[in-house]
Amino acid sequence: xxxxxxxxxxxxxxxxxxxxxxxxxxxxxxxxxxxxxxxxxxxxxxxxxxxxxxxxxxxxxxxxxxxxxxxxxxxxxxxxxxxxxxxxxxxxxxxxxxxxxxxxxxxxxxxxxxxxxxxxxxxxxxxxxxxxxxxxxxxxxxxxxxxxxxxxxxxxxxxxxxxxxxxxxxxxxxx
Numbered sequence: 001x002x003x004x005x006x007x008x009x010x011x012x013x014x015x016x017x018x019x020x021x022x023x024x025x026x027x028x029x030x031x032x033x034x035x036x037x038x039x040x041x042x043x044x045x046x047x048x049x050x051x052x053x054x055x056x057x058x059x060x061x062x063x064x065x066x067x068x069x070x071x072x073x074x075x076x077x078x079x080x081x082x083x084x085x086x087x088x089x090x091x092x093x094x095x096x097x098x099x100x101x102x103x104x105x106x107x108x109x110x111x112x113x114x115x116x117x118x119x120x121x122x123x124x125x126x127x128x129x130x131x132x133x134x135x136x137x138x139x140x141x142x143x144x145x146x147x148x149x150x151x152x153x154x155x156x157x158x159x160x161x162x163x164x165x166x167x168x169x170x171x172x173x174x175x
Contacts, residue, residue, distance in 0.1 A: 010144070011156070012152050012153050012155070012156025012157065013139075013140070013143035013144060013152055013156065014059065014156075015156035015157075015159055015160050016139075016143060016152065016155055016156050016159060017055075017058065017059070017062075017136070017139055017143070018052075018055035018056075018058070018059055018159075019050065019055065019159040019163065020055075020135075020139065021054050021055045021057075021058035021059075021131070022050035022051055022052045022053075022054050022055035022163075023049055023050045024054060024127075025050070025051040025053065025054025025055070026043060026044050026049050026050045026051045026054070027049075028054075028123075028127075029043035029044065029051055030042075030043050036107065045102055045170060046163070046166045046167060046170050047166050047169070047170060048162060048163065048166045050163070052163065052167075053087075053090060057083050057086055057087075057124075058131060060082065060086065061079050061082065061083065061128050061131065061132065062131070062132065062136055064078070064079070064082065065078075065079065065128075065132045066132075070132070072129050072133060075128060075129050075132050075133070076125040076126065076128070076129050077125065079124070079125055079128035079129070079132075080121050080122065080124060080125030080128070083121070083124040083125070083128065084116050084121045084124070087115065087116050087120075087124075088112065088115050088116045091103065091115035091116070092115070101114070103115075105117035105120060108120065
């Protein structure tokens with residue numbers, strides 16, 4: 001009989017993956033914007049070092065693609081298209097709800113209203129191939145081991161609580 005921790009682990013493993021890819025996105029943003037600006041630029045909406053949009057997009061892409069069923073070229077082009085459309089729609093939604101732009105590709109060549117650009121789409125396509133064929137399988141092997149069940153549950157719960165608290169604090173303008 002599987003214990004509660006074993007049954008709930010895939011959810012908590014996805015929370016950890018969400019946080020991991022959100023952190024990777026934040027890191028990418030810090031480097032890319034830092035290079036363009038010539039100095040360190042704080043990125044992200046939350047206080048935590050993460051851009052949650054990357055976490056959301058990664059979960060969507062991982063639901064669409066399974067490494068054993070797709071070829072890297074298909075993952076590259078389809079994920080590039082999916083992420084580009086999601087990024088454009090997210091920019092519209094964020095601008096409508098928050099009344100501000102959280103990113104602006106106006107300085108990048110081949111951009112569409114500063115919300116998406118060809119270069120960022122190519123970068124995201126490449127990152128999705130690396131995620132689907134390399135990092136996701138590696139994380140899955142580690143996070144889905146029974147001996148880490150309790151640790152995955154605790155880490156996932158703490159990460160989710162931290163992200164929710166940070167989102168509430170940030171949205172309310174408390175800190």
